[in-house]
Amino acid sequence: MLITVLGYYGGYPYKGHGTSGYLLQDDGKNILIDCGSGVLNELSNYIDPLQLDAVVLSHYHHDHTADLGVLQYNWQLDPTNRKHDLLPIYGHTQDFVNFAQLTMDGVSQGIAYSDYEPISIESLQFEFLRTIHPVPAYAMKITKGSKSIVYTSDTAYFDGLVDFAKDSDLLITDTNFPEDKAGRIWHMTTKQSGELAKSADVKRLMISHLPQKIDAQTMLKESQHYAGSIPTINAFTGLEIEI
Ligand SMILES: [Zn+2]
């Protein structure tokens, strides 16, 4: 599996860099995980967006779905070169209004996932876990043979993440706050991300959903401190990791 970061900011894009979006490629297939602001533009630097095989959305906050509408227009306006008749878009059904938007007549088809049954998308297995967030959101574990990637989606820290991420080859965390952030929060801090990686004994940690106004190196340094010997990297546009 090859994963490419297309956007990594939480909340809103900033100075040419987008919000959450990751291109996952395996066995000739192209799967887009989240479709935040700026992601479609960045995606076109790697593949023709008409060559997508599926889109998987963690939740319906705009920083994860902002470019979905224009991706649907891309498929609508160039019907002859599409890889599929309809673009499959996977989402949860805890919000029927947003789920309904995934289906566009003659363009895309919404497909439901849930946390009680893993699903296969092309050559990969996807397993979901409901997170703690103001709207329903799902972490996902993507498995191919003995290799796995865990993406926390957006979430406050909770212990269930440790088991879910256990022994994964790559853990991508929502790390929106520095270690000293106080009060009720809906995302993780650098300390929580680092400690999660360590407790789950993952092979690698990628911190993402980063803040715009705090230097990425500061976020990385803090996360690495708490991750101990787990190699840690900050997400940036164009970062490619082979798993
Ligand atoms: Zn977000």
Ligand SMILES: [Zn+2]
């Ligand atoms: Zn969110």
